[in-house]
Amino acid sequence: MKWEGISEFVYVAEYESFTQAAKELGISIAQVSRQVSALEKRLNIKLFYRTTRKISLTEEGQVFYQHCRAVLDGLDAAEQAVSTLQSKPQGRIKLTAPVTFGEQQLLPLINDFMLQYPDIEVTAFLSNQKIDLVKGGYDLAVRIGRLRDSTMMVKKLGYRTSYVCASPDYIDEFGVPQTLADLSQHNCLLGSVDYWHFKEGSADRNIRVSGRVQYNSGYGLVDAALKGLGIVQLPDYYVQKYLESGELVSFLDDYREPEEGIWAVYPQNRHPLPKVKVLLQHLQQNLPL
Template sequence: MDRLTSMSVFIAVVEKGSFVAAADVMNMSPTMVGKHIGFLERRLKAKLLVRTTRRQGLTEAGQLYYEHCRRLVRDADNAEALVNALQATPVGQIRITAPYTLGNHVITPLVTRFLKRYPELRVEIMLADRKVDMIEEGFDFAFRIGDIMDEGLVARALPDYEMMLAATPEYLATYGSPETPAALKHHHCLGFSQREGGKFWQLIGAEEETGSPMTPRLVVNSGEGGRQAALAGFGIVFQSKVILERDIRDGTLVRVLADYPPPTRPLHMLYLPQKEPVLKFDAFSAFMLEHLYKRLTALSAL
């Protein structure tokens, strides 16, 4: 017999005062009620109930066991309720990681919208421009730019991560707008120290196999730093559409060499394979895939 069911039957007998009343509550026969009580007494090697023709009472062992049974059954019911709630409404915490620029400009704003939809959820975001070990560091989702190696993870492809060249209208009015990648050598180019050593820019359609060489006067290891230098009119910046979008849309920056775009880079959302569906993960995955496609597709039109 199932011990937890037998405990529930025992509680019903104590609280209802008879096998017959307990049988009605438990939707079983009085004989079956007696079998459950007998099962517990044999297991415990102790008498739980004292029955006479006029009344039924608890032994000392029965009183102690009844109090513990009530707590155990209540805890089991609460645990089931929590699991059922988990399946009905997403609850709990989700840990995600993403690169700085993508995380600041795209992922975090979308996560705030996600949390407004699901108020029982909590999200922790760690931004890092490095390959994070999801299992070792305990992350549920990772957004990664670049090629994906076989790591035993589920990889959902997103629209490619796109880069662009841009400068202020004032800078271009002063120095002219380059018409070919070769003309970049005559311009102030803002280098990014985390990309190709900051010594050339790979552009589609450029004649040079290794890209367009340039000697930057200013090299910054931050996308935002390069953006600020470009906004100050110092030169042409090579950065992601994600970080330059607002400036391009309001005309503060103007796209340069639009006919020679930088190669795109693959972008994926990664997560661990799940043996069973987990509502909070399913909700997050569906929401982010839907909204990231819209967000990144809109960037492609820049």
């Protein structure tokens, strides 16, 4: 009796939606609503503010949610711990990662991983937006670069390197910049910001650049560079194969920013379950370190 409605309450709290909670739990919306209402009646408190547009937790609901989430996490961990004594790691892993890195690097590695562990299911949501892991019910996020959220547990998986490069045709016509100041004389292919990151001695430098092209697409910028439209700064997974083939040439290497970390991030109150641990081990073994 005490457990009735707890899962339904937690899912509604995390998705802020009775409809989505019902979908995730595989039950009807009416059943979710009945269970939450019965839970509120049993506790004699109001857990949610409900309007036609939004559902949000009351102050009492927030307190109750934190305790319920911890209990469900403990049950998941206990269930997984027992299952791993009897079989290979199993269950669903829900993760999020940046879009291009996820498409080019992460998902192929996860596909290899799933061939090794047929009892594991993976749901991956690729987004360049920072996602609330707890509310979304994620097991982990893969993030790149400097981390600012000190409330999360972190494990380093690998690194990425950015290159400044251009096509041989562009170099033949306009030459190679020898210093950071020389970039002002060149057509630079811009991404979502109008500056590039460098390291000059021990100092971090953000150099403002300009040019005829500004895309929020790494693929579009690579294509522009290959066609001789200008100079580009992009991570290795965009340009590595073109550098190796000679279709792009790297320069200003002495000013290259140190490698950026690739991190697995997960909430402090959730120790990685065995299924997540084996995935993290797989990524650490196959991403460049």
